[in-house]
Amino acid sequence: xxxxxxxxxxxxxxxxxxxxLASFGIAVFVLAxxxxxxSGLALGEALLAGLLGAAxxxxxxxxxxxxxxxxxxxxxxxxxxxxxxxxxxxxxxxxDEPDLPARVHIQRALGGFWINLxxxxxxxxxxxxxxxxxxxxxxxxxxxxxxxxxxxxxxxLVPIDLPGVLTTDGATLRRYWGKDEGRxxxxxxx
Numbered sequence: 001x002x003x004x005x006x007x008x009x010x011x012x013x014x015x016x017x018x019x020x021l022a023s024f025g026i027a028v029f030v031l032a033x034x035x036x037x038x039s040g041l042a043l044g045e046a047l048l049a050g051l052l053g054a055a056x057x058x059x060x061x062x063x064x065x066x067x068x069x070x071x072x073x074x075x076x077x078x079x080x081x082x083x084x085x086x087x088x089x090x091x092x093x094x095x096d097e098p099d100l101p102a103r104v105h106i107q108r109a110l111g112g113f114w115i116n117l118x119x120x121x122x123x124x125x126x127x128x129x130x131x132x133x134x135x136x137x138x139x140x141x142x143x144x145x146x147x148x149x150x151x152x153x154x155x156x157l158v159p160i161d162l163p164g165v166l167t168t169d170g171a172t173l174r175r176y177w178g179k180d181e182g183r184x185x186x187x188x189x190x
Contacts, residue, residue: 001019003015010066010069011078012066012069012081015081015082017085017086020084020085024054024087027087031143032047032049033046034050034053035049035050049139053143054087056144060116060144061088063116064089064116065079065089067113069111072111074107075107075108088166102176106172110169112152116149117148117149120150120153121149123141157173159173161174161175
């Protein structure tokens with residue numbers, strides 16, 4: 001399947017698939033419907049909230065993955081890219097990477113979720129305050145707080161392992177936590 005290169009930062013190439021592009025397009029309308037239903041926004045406002053909500057999803061998923069990239073760099077086994085295969089992205093490591101100790105996989109897996117937890121915690125008081133004001137800004141800030149804290153923060157720790165489809169940070173942690181320091185095979189996620 002074709003891949004579109006978006007940009008490179010700190011040696012990490014960001015790419016997206018056509019399915020990723022379509023997923024964000026669909027997210028705009030799903031989030032617009034949610035904004036209209038939950039906040040009573042008019043059609044134009046709801047569409048703007050949906051567009052901004054999809055941007056929130058993309059930006060903060062990228063931030064999550066860059067947390068993994070920074071953690072991976074500290075281990076000495078850096079990421080080479082991150083790829084949006086849908087509204088979620090995966091960490092890409094060199095194909096010729098050797099088998100690594102469990103602690104390296106654990107350190108890399110722990111790099112993303114905490115950033116989103118902190119962002120979610122930071123945004124929560126603003127979301128609460130803005131909820132009394134209402135409007136597009138209130139909905140987008142509330143959604144950003146929820147998405148960061150619940151989905152990309154706590155949700156990343158839920159151990160889901162669907163090989164070739166989705167391996168969460170929690171699944172990587174479960175696979176390697178408590179393993180001896182002998183060489184371990186590569187992880188699929190994180």
